[in-house]
Amino acid sequence: MKKFSVKLFSFFFALFIVSTTLFVATAAMSETLTGQKAPALQMVDAITNESSARLDSRSKAGDNIKITISSEHLTVTVNRRIKLTAVVSGTDEIPEITWTSSDEKFAKVDRKGRVTGVKAGEVIITASGVIGGKTYKGQYSLKIVTSSNLIKDLLEKNQVLSYQYSYEDDYYYTNDKEAWQYNFGYGKLYDIAAPYVLLEYDYVRVFFTYEEKDWMIQMWKGQYGLVFYGSEIGVYNKPHSDEEDTLFTFYKCPPEEDWLKMSMTLYHQDLSGEYIREFTRPYDDYWWCTGFKDGHLRIEEPADELRMYSRITLKDKEMAELFTQGLRDCGFTRTMDPGDIDVDEFYMKDNDVYVKWQNINEAENTMPIKVGTGFIITTNIITFLLSILSFFSLLGLGAFFFI
Numbered sequence: 001m002k003k004f005s006v007k008l009f010s011f012f013f014a015l016f017i018v019s020t021t022l023f024v025a026t027a028a029m030s031e032t033l034t035g036q037k038a039p040a041l042q043m044v045d046a047i048t049n050e051s052s053a054r055l056d057s058r059s060k061a062g063d064n065i066k067i068t069i070s071s072e073h074l075t076v077t078v079n080r081r082i083k084l085t086a087v088v089s090g091t092d093e094i095p096e097i098t099w100t101s102s103d104e105k106f107a108k109v110d111r112k113g114r115v116t117g118v119k120a121g122e123v124i125i126t127a128s129g130v131i132g133g134k135t136y137k138g139q140y141s142l143k144i145v146t147s148s149n150l151i152k153d154l155l156e157k158n159q160v161l162s163y164q165y166s167y168e169d170d171y172y173y174t175n176d177k178e179a180w181q182y183n184f185g186y187g188k189l190y191d192i193a194a195p196y197v198l199l200e201y202d203y204v205r206v207f208f209t210y211e212e213k214d215w216m217i218q219m220w221k222g223q224y225g226l227v228f229y230g231s232e233i234g235v236y237n238k239p240h241s242d243e244e245d246t247l248f249t250f251y252k253c254p255p256e257e258d259w260l261k262m263s264m265t266l267y268h269q270d271l272s273g274e275y276i277r278e279f280t281r282p283y284d285d286y287w288w289c290t291g292f293k294d295g296h297l298r299i300e301e302p303a304d305e306l307r308m309y310s311r312i313t314l315k316d317k318e319m320a321e322l323f324t325q326g327l328r329d330c331g332f333t334r335t336m337d338p339g340d341i342d343v344d345e346f347y348m349k350d351n352d353v354y355v356k357w358q359n360i361n362e363a364e365n366t367m368p369i370k371v372g373t374g375f376i377i378t379t380n381i382i383t384f385l386l387s388i389l390s391f392f393s394l395l396g397l398g399a400f401f402f403i
Contacts, residue, residue, distance in 0.1 A: 064090035067097075067138035069127050074156055075143045075167050076107060076117040084113040086127035086138060095129030095136075102126070106144050117144040143167045169279035172228070176288040186218065186236050187250035191363065198225045202306075202361040206326035207245075210319050213237040213258075216251045217323065219357055221266065221306045223297050230292030231266045231308050235259065259285045261313040266291055269305045283311065307343065307358045313351060320351040327353075331360045 066089055073082045086097045099109045106121035115125060125140045145167060155165035155172065162179035165172050176182070191203055201222025208215050214237060221231040236251035237258060263283040267275040279291045289310075297305050314320040324334065327346050332355065335345045343358040 065131055065136055066090060067127050067129055067136050069125065069138045069140040071140065072157075073142075075145050075153070076115055078117040078119055078144060078146050081114050081116045084109070084115060084125060084127070084140060086113060086129075088129060088131070088136075091131055093131050095131050098128045100126045100128070107142060115142060120144055120146045166279075170293070171230070171279040172292045173281065174288055174290040176286055176290070179288065181288070182253045185250045185252045186216075186234060187248065188245070189247055189250075192247065199223070202363050204330050204357065204360055204362055206323060206330060208319075208322035208326045209240055210315075210322050212240050214240050214251070215322075217312070217326075219308060219310070219355075221308050221357070224292055226296065227294060228292040229268075229295055229297050229306070230290065231264060231306065232291075233262060233264055233286070233289045233310060233312070235287045254287050256285075259287045260315075262286050262289055263311045264289050264291065265309045266293075267307040267309065268293075269307075275307050304359070307356065309341075310355050310357070312353050312355070314353065315351065317351050320348055320353055324348050324353060327355065330362070332357075 068087045068089065069084050070087065071082060071084045076082045084099075086099075088095065097113070099111060099113050101107050101109045101115070102124040103121070104118065106119055107115050107117050107123045107125070109115045109125055113125075113127065122141065122143050125142055127138045127140075129136055152165045152167070154160070155163065156167060158164070159175045159178065162175050162181060163172055164175050174181070194201065199222075201220045201224065203218060203220045206217045206219075216236045218234045218236070219232070220234075223229050235254055235258070237254050238251045261283060263281055265280040266278045268278050270276050278293050281289050281291050312323070314323055324346060328334070332344055332346050335341055335347050338347045338349065338354065341347050341354060341356045343356055344360050346353055346355045348354075
């Protein structure tokens with residue numbers, strides 16, 4: 001019995017070491033292991049790959065004939081090749097498909113639909129076919145990246161722990177429609193504890209009561225661990241209560257009918273002092289809108305280096321008025337000029353509220369994350385030592401099962 005207990009303890013200890021090592025190595029070294037960063041690429045307006053291609057504009061309304069392009073890939077690496085497939089539906093006729101690239105400086109396509117990356121950029125691949133004397137076309141938007149990255153390729157198509165990746169603007173985000181974090185809600189306690197797990201961010205909480213519910217719309221921006229910076233907007237509510245919130249008051253993640261339409265753009269100050277757009281989360285329904293970039297902020301207080309511009313559409317004018325009053329309570333001021341919103345100002349039109357946030361900050365008990373060359377070297381050494389420890393732990397696992 002004693003021997004079995006020792007083995008069982010050894011098994012769980014080894015499992016813990018392996019899990020910890022994988023987490024540290026993945027979080028801190030992902031870019032080192034997978035190659036150089038992919039460039040930020042610009043979208044082509046009016047073209048998406050929502051499962052496929054579009055009907056040629058010359059086809060008549062109600063015409064069911066269409067050409068659809070499908071592929072397992074949304075990107076192709078320079079000097080590598082992927083295969084696109086054209087499927088004709090709505091007719092028994094099988095036309096000859098002609099493939100073209102919108103710009104062969106970025107990618108070329110052969111007569112079999114095989115696309116070869118030439119240089120970083122974006123192209124539209126078109127498949128054309130003549131059916132009944134009419135030409136039908138399907139289009140597919142494809143990004144060309146400079147280097148293959150297995151982690152990014154995986155996260156682009158599938159969520160892992162609710163996180164995904166977008167080659168558009170080269171950022172990570174939360175798939176909030178299916179996020180496991182939805183089950184936990186949010187409260188001030190999380191923000192108080194954040195600096196002690198290497199999360200150094202600024203935040204603003206906007207409170208108001210609407211339809212017998214207490215609402216909290218919170219915004220974050222700052223450093224997330226050692227290798228990411230980014231921003232978030234979260235929508236939370238709970239049944240109305242006259243009691244004052246405490247450290248342990250938690251708001252629930254809202255039901256789908258309480259999600260709000262919003263968009264979010266993060267700007268980062270470069271060395272010249274200019275604020276450069278890092279990414280934009282598209283206008284959609286969210287309860288948690290997020291975006292994270294690889295990198296580390298240069299200065300101690302993220303508020304001075306990051307700027308968030310957001311559009312939030314409230315349910316109606318009443319809710320928008322309550323929300324903007326909450327913004328005023330936080331220190332924001334209203335502008336009547338939609339074309340000239342200054343930092344820490346908002347503009348309201350009907351139930352749309354546009355906010356430019358930079359300096360207002362309610363964070364407390366912060367613990368700035370300072371990363372220098374010495375720290376990075378130390379982290380790499382620790383990761384290396386943990387890898388060695390994991391190797392011997394794996395040997396221990398083998399001994400547990402086979403001895």
